Amino acid sequence: MQHLTAWSCENLDKIPVAVIGATGAVGQRFIQLLENHPWFSVEVLAASGRSAGHRYKDAANWKLSEQMPSDIGEKKVQDIDLITFSDNNIEIIFSALPSDAATKVESDLASKGFCVFSNASAHRMDQDVPLLIADINPQHLELVAGRKKAQKGFIVTNPNCSVTGLATGLKPLHEAFGIKSVVVTTYQAISGAGYPGVPSMDITDNVVPYIPNEEEKVEEECQKILGTLTDSGVILSSFSVIASCARVPVRDGHLESVCVALESNGTLDEVKQAFSQYKGLNNKTPTSPLRPIIVTEDESRPQPLFDLYNGEPERARGMAVTVGRIKKVQDKLRFYLLVHNTIRGAAGCSIMNAELAKMKGII
Numbered sequence: 052m053q054h055l056t057a058w059s060c061e062n063l064d065k066i067p068v069a070v071i072g073a074t075g076a077v078g079q080r081f082i083q084l085l086e087n088h089p090w091f092s093v094e095v096l097a098a099s100g101r102s103a104g105h106r107y108k109d110a111a112n113w114k115l116s117e118q119m120p121s122d123i124g125e126k127k128v129q130d131i132d133l134i135t136f137s138d139n140n141i142e143i144i145f146s147a148l149p150s151d152a153a154t155k156v157e158s159d160l161a162s163k164g165f166c167v168f169s170n171a172s173a174h175r176m177d178q179d180v181p182l183l184i185a186d187i188n189p190q191h192l193e194l195v196a197g198r199k200k201a202q203k204g205f206i207v208t209n210p211n212c213s214v215t216g217l218a219t220g221l222k223p224l225h226e227a228f229g230i231k232s233v234v235v236t237t238y239q240a241i242s243g244a245g246y247p248g249v250p251s252m253d254i255t256d257n258v259v260p261y262i263p264n265e266e267e268k269v270e271e272e273c274q275k276i277l278g279t280l281t282d283s284g285v286i287l288s289s290f291s292v293i294a295s296c297a298r299v300p301v302r303d304g305h306l307e308s309v310c311v312a313l314e315s316n317g318t319l320d321e322v323k324q325a326f327s328q329y330k331g332l333n334n335k336t337p338t339s340p341l342r343p344i345i346v347t348e349d350e351s352r353p354q355p356l357f358d359l360y361n362g363e364p365e366r367a368r369g370m371a372v373t374v375g376r377i378k379k380v381q382d383k384l385r386f387y388l389l390v391h392n393t394i395r396g397a398a399g400c401s402i403m404n405a406e407l408a409k410m411k412g413i414i
């Protein structure tokens with residue numbers, strides 16, 4: 052049965068949205084998550100010249116287990132360099148472009164008045180761009196408040212997929228105990244590299260302890276997300292992060308081993324409570340989960356095979372981070388967390404960010 056909330060009966064007029072980079076791993080996830088969305092309706096699909104002019108079902112090599120929505124399959128993919136979004140009354144543009152393409156395209160779109168919600172790393176650390184996880188640092192959306200009313204566009208980014216999981220796990224600890232330092236080791240899925248991504252000869256029967264630029268992103272982005280919003284922008288958090296990132300032969304889901312030095316020590320029970328009582332947006336928007344963090348007591352979990360689609364209600368499947376094996380080691384707190392890299396770690400987070408912007412009247 053559909054979960055009935057305050058948001059489900061309003062909003063009969065849906066906001067027309069475009070997905071750019073629509074044919075790739077994250078683009079496909081956008082299409083799947085936006086199917087029957089109560090607020091947004093996908094009207095335009097764009098990608099590179101390679102896909103332009105083809106029907107979506109011919110251009111996209113669909114890799115999700117969920118079926119491609121049939122109406123989307125028939126839509127023509129447009130060339131990002133030629134398309135005029137205003138012809139289609141588009142207000143929101145969800146971007147799943149590679150970072151090099153996103154740098155100029157997203158800036159141009161924002162300067163033309165569009166609201167861009169991006170997965171690319173290109174603008175994440177820009178002063179006037181929120182690096183947003185709507186249920187972790189919603190106040191950072193203030194950086195773009197008022198732009199739309201002033202008929203200006205903006206870019207809102209979501210973090211690197213591993214960082215989305217890590218920042219979610221760290222947020223309740225940061226609030227309750229304070230954080231001195233973090234050491235994280237990631238075990239990242241193949242889909243994190245897009246499609247076709249990592250060659251099968253490199254990853255079959257193997258683990259690759261190198262993902263270009265990944266450790267740097269993990270080390271800097273957490274500090275912006277958990278930083279403090281001031282009149283002059285976001286002041287970065289002062290805790291240090293050391294990251295080691297490896298690619299593993301798993302299809303979806305990034306597992307992370309996290310070791311945290313806290314400012315003030317809590318008992319294990321207090322730590323577990325801080326995790327499981329963290330409410331976030333509490334499903335006040337369609338894609339935000341009732342509980343962003345699920346704590347498992349099973350000694351062998353979380354695992355991508357079993358815990359990847361945690362999150363409720365139905366529309367928020369894959370939007371919760373699962374935390375387990377929480378223990379004290381010497382004076383540190385050690386735990387594992389699991390994040391769905393293309394849902395909470397990418398398209399789902401972008402959609403939740405746009406929902407928050409709509410809820411706050413920013414779009």
Ligand SMILES: NC(=O)c1ccc[n+]([C@@H]2O[C@H](COP(=O)([O-])OP(=O)(O)OC[C@H]3O[C@@H](n4cnc5c(N)ncnc54)[C@H](OP(=O)(O)O)[C@@H]3O)[C@@H](O)[C@H]2O)c1
Nearest residue numbers: 072074075076077098099102147170171212243245246397
């Ligand atoms: N995969 C993840 O788990 C994940 C998580 C978080 C963030 N991200 C970020 O999200 C973005 C998309 O990642 P992805 O994994 O979906 O990559 P992907 O599978 O390689 O897809 C890239 C998409 O961008 C299009 N594209 C490529 N070059 C283009 C250009 N020059 N102009 C216009 N369109 C172009 C491609 O279109 P064609 O099919 O026409 O070539 C395709 O639709 C990246 O910035 C990535 O870092 C990915």
